Amino acid sequence: MRDKTNLLVYPYDIEFTPILRHKWLLDGYEIKALVSPSGWGLDGSDAGEADHGSNTGITVTSDFNGMLEHCDAVMFVDTYLKSDFDSIIYPKFEMAINAGKNIVCLIELDGSKKKCIEKKCKENSLEFKYCRIKDSFNFEESNRIMVLLDGEDERITEIVVPVIFVAGLMERMQKFEIQLFLREYLINRGYKISQIGSRQYCEILGFHSFPDFMFCNTLPETKKILLFNRFVKGIEQNENPDVIIIGIPGGTGIYDKTVTNKFGIIAYEVSSALTPDASVLSIPYGNLTPESLQILRLSAKFKFGFEPDCYNIVNARIDSQDSKILNKVMLNWFDAKAIKGLLNYNVLGNGIFNILCDEDGNSMANFIVDKLSAHSEIEYIK
Amino acid sequence: MTGEKPFIHLFSTPYGYYMFDVNKNIIIKIKKPVYEALINEQQKNDCNSEIDEEVRKEIEILRTNGFLSTKRPKEIVHPENDFVEYRLKNDIRKMTLQVTQQCNLRCGYCPYSGDGELQRTHTNKRMSFETARKAIDFLIHHSKEAEIVNIGFYGGEPLLEFELIKKCVEYIKKKAEGKKVSYVITTNATLLNEEIVEYFEKNDIRISISLDGPREIHNKNRRFASDGRGSFDTVMEKIEMIKNKYPGYFPKVGIIMVIDPENNVACTNEFCTNCETVSEMNVLPMIVDDNYTEGKVFIPDDFIKKRNYELFKVYLYELGRVSRKNVSQIFLSQYYQEQNDFANIRPMEGLPEKWHHGGPCVPGESRLFINADGCLYPCEKVNEKSEVMKIGHIDSGFDLNKVRNLINIGKLTEDNCKNCWVITHCKICASQIDSENGLSVEMKKQSCKEVRSTVENLFRNYIALWEMKYMINKINVSP
Numbered sequence: 053m054r055d056k057t058n059l060l061v062y063p064y065d066i067e068f069t070p071i072l073r074h075k076w077l078l079d080g081y082e083i084k085a086l087v088s089p090s091g092w093g094l095d096g097s098d099a100g101e102a103d104h105g106s107n108t109g110i111t112v113t114s115d116f117n118g119m120l121e122h123c124d125a126v127m128f129v130d131t132y133l134k135s136d137f138d139s140i141i142y143p144k145f146e147m148a149i150n151a152g153k154n155i156v157c158l159i160e161l162d163g164s165k166k167k168c169i170e171k172k173c174k175e176n177s178l179e180f181k182y183c184r185i186k187d188s189f190n191f192e193e194s195n196r197i198m199v200l201l202d203g204e205d206e207r208i209t210e211i212v213v214p215v216i217f218v219a220g221l222m223e224r225m226q227k228f229e230i231q232l233f234l235r236e237y238l239i240n241r242g243y244k245i246s247q248i249g250s251r252q253y254c255e256i257l258g259f260h261s262f263p264d265f266m267f268c269n270t271l272p273e274t275k276k277i278l279l280f281n282r283f284v285k286g287i288e289q290n291e292n293p294d295v296i297i298i299g300i301p302g303g304t305g306i307y308d309k310t311v312t313n314k315f316g317i318i319a320y321e322v323s324s325a326l327t328p329d330a331s332v333l334s335i336p337y338g339n340l341t342p343e344s345l346q347i348l349r350l351s352a353k354f355k356f357g358f359e360p361d362c363y364n365i366v367n368a369r370i371d372s373q374d375s376k377i378l379n380k381v382m383l384n385w386f387d388a389k390a391i392k393g394l395l396n397y398n399v400l401g402n403g404i405f406n407i408l409c410d411e412d413g414n415s416m417a418n419f420i421v422d423k424l425s426a427h428s429e430i431e432y433i434k
Numbered sequence: 435m436t437g438e439k440p441f442i443h444l445f446s447t448p449y450g451y452y453m454f455d456v457n458k459n460i461i462i463k464i465k466k467p468v469y470e471a472l473i474n475e476q477q478k479n480d481c482n483s484e485i486d487e488e489v490r491k492e493i494e495i496l497r498t499n500g501f502l503s504t505k506r507p508k509e510i511v512h513p514e515n516d517f518v519e520y521r522l523k524n525d526i527r528k529m530t531l532q533v534t535q536q537c538n539l540r541c542g543y544c545p546y547s548g549d550g551e552l553q554r555t556h557t558n559k560r561m562s563f564e565t566a567r568k569a570i571d572f573l574i575h576h577s578k579e580a581e582i583v584n585i586g587f588y589g590g591e592p593l594l595e596f597e598l599i600k601k602c603v604e605y606i607k608k609k610a611e612g613k614k615v616s617y618v619i620t621t622n623a624t625l626l627n628e629e630i631v632e633y634f635e636k637n638d639i640r641i642s643i644s645l646d647g648p649r650e651i652h653n654k655n656r657r658f659a660s661d662g663r664g665s666f667d668t669v670m671e672k673i674e675m676i677k678n679k680y681p682g683y684f685p686k687v688g689i690i691m692v693i694d695p696e697n698n699v700a701c702t703n704e705f706c707t708n709c710e711t712v713s714e715m716n717v718l719p720m721i722v723d724d725n726y727t728e729g730k731v732f733i734p735d736d737f738i739k740k741r742n743y744e745l746f747k748v749y750l751y752e753l754g755r756v757s758r759k760n761v762s763q764i765f766l767s768q769y770y771q772e773q774n775d776f777a778n779i780r781p782m783e784g785l786p787e788k789w790h791h792g793g794p795c796v797p798g799e800s801r802l803f804i805n806a807d808g809c810l811y812p813c814e815k816v817n818e819k820s821e822v823m824k825i826g827h828i829d830s831g832f833d834l835n836k837v838r839n840l841i842n843i844g845k846l847t848e849d850n851c852k853n854c855w856v857i858t859h860c861k862i863c864a865s866q867i868d869s870e871n872g873l874s875v876e877m878k879k880q881s882c883k884e885v886r887s888t889v890e891n892l893f894r895n896y897i898a899l900w901e902m903k904y905m906i907n908k909i910n911v912s913p
Contacts, residue, residue, distance in 0.1 A: 063612065089612025093578040101578075104520075114611070133581060135612040339786065369517070372780070385579060386520035394516065 056082040059156070060123040062144055064088045064112055065131045069103040070229040072110070074236050077257040081156075083110070084122050089140060090114035092133055103229070104367055105388045105408035116144055125154035125179070130251075132224070137165075145169055154179040158253045183253040185261045206278060208325065209285045214295045214424045217328040217358070218250070221348075222303035222313050222381050225334035225366050230407050230416070231299040235259070237417040243294040246287045250299030260287065262301050266318060273321060281325040295424065298322065304333070305351065311375050316355070323356035330423045332416065333360035334407075336383065337369050337391065340400060362403035362419050367391050440502035441785070443855035444473055445890060449901045454893065456855050457503040459782040461893060468492050500783075506852050507789035510844040514796050518841065521796050522832050526576040530586035530814050531569055531602065532805045533595040535559040539622050539665060541644075542655035543692065543722045545817075546590075554818045556659075560595055561806040566602050568828045569804045574610055582614035588803075588814050593625040603637050618642060620690065622656065624665055626672040628679065635683040641676075645669055645689045645712070647702035655694065670711075677711055688716040691764065695721065695737040703744060703762040719764040745769065749899055776896045782858075791851050791860035794841045797825050798832060812840060816865045822872050823864070839873070840864040846875045850882065859889045 057080060061068060064086040075083050088094045095114040098107040113119060120126070126148040128141065135141065142165070148155060149172050157180070161169070166182065173180035216234065220227045227250050238245050247259035254261040263283055266276055284296065300322050303313030333352065338344075345363065353359045367388040374382035388408035397404060403419060405412040441456040451469035454461045464472075467489045474485075485493075496502050514521060535557045537546070546556050561569075570585075577583050585606065587599050599619070606615055617639040626641075634641060645666075646652040653664025677684045689712065693699065706712055744765040750756045751766075795801075797812035804810060805818055810826040817823055822839065826832040843864050844851045851857055862885055867877040 090608075091574055091610035091613030091615075093575045093613075104524075133612065140612055373778075383579075384517065384521060385524060386517055390516075390520075 056080055057125050057154070058082050058084040058123045060085040060087060060116075060119050060126045060148075060153075061129055062087045062116060062126060063092070063129070063131055063133075063135065063141065064094065064099065064102070065092060065133050066102040067132045068129045069099065069105070069108075070226075070232050071129075071257065072099055072108055073105070073229065074232040074257075077232065077235070079258060081125075081127075085119035086110055086112045087116045087119055088112050088114060089135055103226075103388075103408060104385045116147065120148065120151045120153060123153060125156055127156040127158065129158045130160075130253075146172070149173060149176055149178060152176065152178065154181070156181045156183065156256070158183050158256070160184050160252070183256045185252055185255070185264050206274065208278070208281050211281075211284055211288055211296070211326045213246075213288050213293055214329040215284075215326060216295060216297045216420060216424075217300060217323070217331040218297065218334070219300040219304050219319055219331065219360075220302075220334040221305065221336065222307055222311075224368075224381065224383060225303075225336065226364060226407050227299055227334055230332055230334060230364055231297060232257070233407055233413045234297055234417055234420065237414065238295060238297075238421075244292070245295060245297060246291045246293035247297040248284070248287070248299065250301040262299070266321065273317075277321050277324045280322060284326055298328070304356070307370070307375070307381060310379055311381050313381070319356060323358060328358055330361050330420045331358055332362055332364055332420070334364040334366060336366050337386075337394065340365065340395065342399060342401065345400065361423050362405060362416060364405055364407050364416065365391060365395060367406055367408065438504055439476060440472070440504055441506055441853075441855065442472065442476070442502065443890075444469060444476065445894065447894060447897055447901060449905070450897070452893075452897060453501075454855065455501045455503075456857065457505055457782065457784045458500060459779060459858055460501075461897070462501070464496075465489075465492065468496075503784060505784055507785050507857070508787045508852075510790055510842070510848045510851050511788045512790040512794060512838075512841040512844070513786070513788070514841060515838060518796055518837050519834055521799050522834075522837065523576060524579040525799055526573060526583070526802055527580050527800055528584040528586065529569065529573045529802045529804060530588045531561060531566060532588050532590070532803065532814070533561045533566070533592045533598050533602075534590040535806055536594055537590040537622070538594065538624060538659055539591065539656055540659045540662075541657070543694065556590060559806045561598065561804075561808075563598060563601050565804075565806070565808045565828070566598060567605055568808065570602065570606055570609060572804075572828045573802070574613065577613070580613075582616065583610075584616045584618065586617070586814075587619040589620075591622055591625065592619055593621050593630065596625075596630055600633065603639070616640070620644070622665065623669045623672045624658075626675070628675070631676055631680055631683070635680055635686075638686075640686045640688070642688050642690050642718070643669065643673065644692065645673075646692050646694070647697065648705040648709075651694075651697045651702055651705075654697065655692070673711055673715075677714075684714075688718060691717050691719045693719050693721050693764065695733040699737055699740045699744070699764070703764060706763045707759065713763070717763050717767065719767055741765070745895070749902065752899060753902055772892055772895060776892065779859075785857070789857065790842065790844045791854070791857045791862065793860045793862040794843055794864060797837050797840045797864075804828060812864070817868055820868050822868055843867065843873060843878065846873060846878050847882070850879070854882070854886070856886050856889045859892075860885050861888070 059081045061083060065088060071078065072083065072086070086099050094102060094112040097112055099110045099112050100106050100108045126144070128145065145155065155169065155173055155178065161182070170180050218227050218230050218234070231247070231249055235245055235247055248262055249257070249259055250262055252261045263280065265271055265279055288296065300319050302316070302318045304316045304319040306312040306315060333348065335348065349359045367390070368383040368385045371382040371384050388406055391406045391409055395404060405416040407413050407416065443454040443456065445452055446469065451464050451466050452461055453464050453469070453472065467486060471485045471489050471493065493502070535554065537556050546554060573583060573585070592599065603617070617637065619634070619639055620642045621644070623643040644656065646656060649664070649666040652666040652669070656665050657663060658665055673687070676687055691702070693702065706717055744762045747756060747761050748765050748769045751758060751761045795812070798810060801813040802810060803812065803814045808828040809818070809824050810828065810832065811818065811823055812825060822836070825836045825840070843862070862878065862881045864873060866881050867874050869877055
């Protein structure tokens with residue numbers, strides 16, 4: 053059995069925590085160290101503090117140099133907190149290469165930096181694994197598909213296999229954690245899963261990234277919907293799964309007039325391309341009532357054609373003041389374990405979970421499976 | 435019965451009648467007969483008196499649109515009460531370090547220049563680097579969610595500890611990798627020299643200089659401790675030095691101007707306008723703070739008249755009737771602040787059952803103040819001798835019970851607050867009601883009257899300007 057590659061992950065923050073919590077998905081890798089810039093406040097803390105969930109047993113450090121000797125490769129990862137690439141991140145690439153470590157890159161690099169790092173790795177006989185899906189749209193491939201599509205009418209092909217959508221009202225709604233949890237849960241129960249993740253480097257976790265063409269500026273929106281439909285159909289035909297999980301990037305709607313979440317365009321296009329058999333909508337904690345959930349349900353129904361089957365209530369609240377000032381959704385996080393005491397489950401009913409809280413992950417997955425099972429008991433005659 | 439009356443506040447101007455709906459948090463213009471009917475109902479507790487059918491219909495339309503709700507909060511609890519632990523664990527944005535308690539001036543209005551009964555006095559106590567280091571580590575550890583933090587240096591006169599400030603900045607550069615840090619120092623400027631300014635420029639440290647106005651006004655209060663000499667000439671010399679030798683850095687230097695109502699505000703205005711150097715700078719005016727002084731600040735009628743006249747000129751400027759040079763920068767800043775406050779008013783769908791009056795921040799989150807001993811306070815304006823205000827220590831962290839005590843001051847006057855139309859716009863915080871014996875109900879009730887008056891004036895001023903703009907547009911459009 054091939055030895056696993058010992059990994060140092062840098063720079064660690066909340067963005068990587070879902071992968072850490074499901075680290076077995078990183079096939080061939082063993083996470084040995086999590087390193088954060090000292091100013092991010094995680095130094096000396098358990099890595100679980102990053103997403104305010106349970107402890108992971110791994111302590112974060114700021115000692116990049118010191119941890120290098122314990123690893124074979126350094127994985128550079130996307131983060132929520134932004135720091136200057138040239139002064140903080142790039143020097144770590146150089147340090148890793150100088151220390152003879154292979155590079156695994158999940159960060160989007162511009163062309164020149166990518167070439168430069170690739171070259172340095174080559175010069176030092178080191179592996180450089182760039183895990184982002186193609187950054188630039190493949191015009192040849194798209195032109196080929198467009199020719200095929202041009203000749204057809206705009207029909208949607210039916211996806212026969214059950215499909216689960218994972219969507220969030222806005223960004224940073226723990227969607228990726230839910231996607232990875234469901235994947236792990238279903239695989240462990242013997243299901244064959246095909247998956248399209250909401251991020252751009254999911255191949256390293258064993259499934260598809262959200263396709264690049266969906267963000268292309270030159271492709272008409274109608275073609276994107278059709279392409280996505282064909283993309284999923286292709287996965288269904290080639291991989292023959294028991295269920296398909298699709299994580300939808302971005303948010304499903306506007307928060308207010310200043311924070312518009314790109315108007316939920318991607319969610320609309322995905323839900324136009326295919327209809328889910330079950331869905332999870334992740335929303336921030338707030339003044340939740342049966343009436344507000346009803347509004348969400350109806351909004352999704354009329355905008356996207358499906359009603360969420362269950363909700364993930366994120367252990368974070370919207371900071372209205374900061375969101376208005378900074379023109380983006382700003383959240384105030386609290387410990388996931390506190391959410392049980394804050395939600396009135398008797399009033400809100402079934403289908404309310406927090407993915408980081410105790411057994412809620414399993415309960416949510418059971419809920420979804422029960423929904424799919426109930427569906428499968430009805431034999432549809434075409 | 436109070437609970438049955440619509441939760442509204444009615445007011446009129448010479449040109450109109452207005453209703454502020456507390457549940458919807460909106461001001462609307464209403465017709466005079468409707469206004470009179472609603473006043474009647476509010477004052478005489480008489481909902482069933484005869485009113486005109488037309489007026490009844492108009493009132494019904496308001497009700498149908500969600501106005502005139504009688505709903506009031508059932509319990510006074512701050513909305514952040516359940517979350518303070520997490521806010522303070524992750525969201526601290528600003529920290530001010532008291533690097534020294536000593537100062538080379540003895541300003542007349544400074545709370546530390548007193549006899550030490552109510553507030554601490556100036557002492558030689560200084561923050562050790564060990565304490566500063568712990569404070570910086572504390573901030574880093576408690577600001578995980580903040581992309582940028584601000585660190586302020588305060589005193590006494592912080593430039594007495596320039597070496598400590600440098601050590602702090604160098605330590606922050608090492609320990610705060612990945613975090614954006616901005617700095618500010620509040621200083622009397624008398625100790626500034628080129629070496630210090632160069633260091634501040636190199637490390638992007640903004641300066642707030644205390645300058646109270648022209649020579650005679652500034653020197654009335656701001657005097658050197660050594661010989662009682664006024665500090666104006668020294669301060670101006672330092673400001674000119676920065677302007678002439680560091681022109682690129684000069685925009686990062688601002689003025690804090692303490693307005694003593696007993697002084698001639700017109701002279702201060704003139705100084706801000708006519709002094710070429712000062713007219714280029716950002717001026718933040720502040721009325722003398724009398725929260726922790728024995729005697730309260732007396733505001734003479736003359737000051738009020740002159741202030742109102744200056745505000746009137748600001749309105750004329752906003753209406754395009756006078757030029758900018760005729761307008762006081764001091765009162766223009768105040769006006770913009772008021773406009774900003776008003777613009778931030780968001781409509782609501784109704785008061786929650788658990789609500790609290792505006793005013794209390796989450797103590798320590800937005801402006802954590804750490805004194806020379808490492809004690810934690812909500813901000814630099816509170817009394818360091820007050821046990822109520824001491825919300826923790828850098829070694830032991832926050833005392834959450836004390837923090838909750840400070841954000842839930844509405845509990846002191848719970849029944850009053852539940853029925854107060856200013857509830858969402860109140861500005862009373864714990865520092866205004868902090869007495870020798872703890873948080874004072876009497877002081878709170880006294881502050882309540884002032885706040886109601888202030889908020890009503892805010893609404894009236896905004897409405898007055900709106901009315902004037904409307905009428906001018908009408909005049910301009912008419913043939």
